[in-house]
Amino acid sequence: MERNTPRLFIVIPCYNEEKVLPLTAPLFLKKIKDLHDAGLITGDSAVLFVNDGSRDSTWEIIKKLSEEDPRYKGISLSRNRGHQNALLAGLMEAKDQCDITISIDCDGQDDINAMDEMVEAYLAGSDIVYGVRSSRETDSFLKRTTAQGFYKVLNALGAETVYNHADYRLVSSRVLREFANFKEVNIYLRGMFPLVGFKSTCVYYRRNVRMAGESHYPLSKMLALAFDGITSLSIKPIRIITALGALISGVTFIFILYALISFFTGHAVAGWASTLVITSFLGGIQLIAIGVIGEYVGKIYLETKARPRYIIAERTDEHNNTGKDA
Ligand code: UDP
Numbered sequence: 001m002e003r004n005t006p007r008l009f010i011v012i013p014c015y016n017e018e019k020v021l022p023l024t025a026p027l028f029l030k031k032i033k034d035l036h037d038a039g040l041i042t043g044d045s046a047v048l049f050v051n052d053g054s055r056d057s058t059w060e061i062i063k064k065l066s067e068e069d070p071r072y073k074g075i076s077l078s079r080n081r082g083h084q085n086a087l088l089a090g091l092m093e094a095k096d097q098c099d100i101t102i103s104i105d106c107d108g109q110d111d112i113n114a115m116d117e118m119v120e121a122y123l124a125g126s127d128i129v130y131g132v133r134s135s136r137e138t139d140s141f142l143k144r145t146t147a148q149g150f151y152k153v154l155n156a157l158g159a160e161t162v163y164n165h166a167d168y169r170l171v172s173s174r175v176l177r178e179f180a181n182f183k184e185v186n187i188y189l190r191g192m193f194p195l196v197g198f199k200s201t202c203v204y205y206r207r208n209v210r211m212a213g214e215s216h217y218p219l220s221k222m223l224a225l226a227f228d229g230i231t232s233l234s235i236k237p238i239r240i241i242t243a244l245g246a247l248i249s250g251v252t253f254i255f256i257l258y259a260l261i262s263f264f265t266g267h268a269v270a271g272w273a274s275t276l277v278i279t280s281f282l283g284g285i286q287l288i289a290i291g292v293i294g295e296y297v298g299k300i301y302l303e304t305k306a307r308p309r310y311i312i313a314e315r316t317d318e319h320n321n322t323g324k325d326a
C-alpha cells in the first residue's frame with residue numbers, strides 16, 4: 001500500500017515535569033526536524049504536550065515553548081486525571097489535525113530513535129506500531145519483576161496485550177477515529193488498541209533511565225493500574241471465583257458425608273480443629289469473592305455515570321480548536 005507522507009503529532013502527557021521538560025522538549029523537536037529531513041513526515045508536524053493538572057510550572061514551560069516555536073503545541077487539563085486520561089485527551093485532540101500520532105512519556109526513558117522505524121512501518125502499511133522494550137536492565141529489580149509478572153497474569157486472564165509494551169506507540173488517525181467510539185471511562189489504552197484491530201507491528205527499543213525528576217508510578221499506583229487493566233479487559237476473575245466456589249462446595253460435600261458416616265458409625269469426634277479451618281478458609285474465600293465482584297460493580301457504577309474522561313481548560317493555540325472534550 002502506497003501512503004502519502006504523513007503529518008505527525010508526538011503526544012506527550014506531562015505531570016509535574018518541570019525538571020525534565022526543558023531537557024527533553026528540544027529532543028522531540030529535533031526528532032521532528034530529522035524525520036522531516038529524511039522525508040518521512042511533513043514539515044508541519046508537531047509536538048503536542050498534555051499538561052495533566054501539574055502543580056509546578058510545567059504548563060508555563062509548555063506555553064513558553066509554544067511561543068518560541070509553533071511546532072510546540074499544548075493543551076492543559078482542568079485537573080490531574082492520570083496518565084491514561086491525559087494521553088487519551090492528547091490523542092483525541094490530535095486525531096483531526098494529523099495523519100499519525102506517536103505517544104511517548106516526557107522523561108526521555110523511551111528511545112526516540114525508534115520513531116524512524118515506527119513511521120517506516122506506517123508507510124509500509126501498519127496502522128498501529130507498538131514500541132516494545134527489548135530489555136529492562138535499567139528498571140529496578142522490583143519494577144522489572146512486578147511489571148513482567150503483570151503482563152503474564154493479564155495474558156493468562158485472556159486480555160490481549162503486547163508483552164513489554166507500555167504507551168510508546170504509533171497510531172494512525174484512522175484508528176483513532178474508530179477508537180473515539182470506545183466510550184468507556186475505565187481506560188487502559190495499551191490493552192484497548194489491540195481491540196480496535198487494523199494491521200499492527202512491533203518495533204523494539206532499549207529503555208533508558210529517567211533523565212530527571214521522579215517516577216509517578218510507585219508500587220501502589222502500579223498495582224492500581226494492574227487492577228484496572230485486568231478488570232477493564234477481562235471478566236475471568238469472576239469466573240475463577242465461581243469455579244473456586246463450586247470446587248469448595250464439592251469438597252465440603254465430601255466432608256459432610258464423612259461427618260454423617262462418622263456419626264452413624266459412632267466415631268463422632270470433637271471436630272474443633274477441622275471446623276475452625278473450614279470456616280476461616282471459607283470466610284477468606286467469601287471476602288475475596290465479594291471484593292472482586294465489588295470491583296466490577298464499582299466499575300459498572302462509574303461507567304453508568306459516564307462522566308467526562310477529561311476536561312480541556314486551556315490550549316496554546318485556541319484558534320486551532322478542533323478537538324472536543326470527551
Ligand atoms: N503522567 C501524567 N499524569 C499522572 C502521572 C504521570 O500525565 O498523573 C505522565 C508523566 O509526566 C510521564 C508519563 O505519564 O510523562 C509516565 O510517568 P512516569 O515516567 O512517572 O512513569 P514510569 O515511567 O516510571 O512508569
Ligand code: MG
Pocket residue numbers: 105107109210215
Ligand atoms: Mg517514566
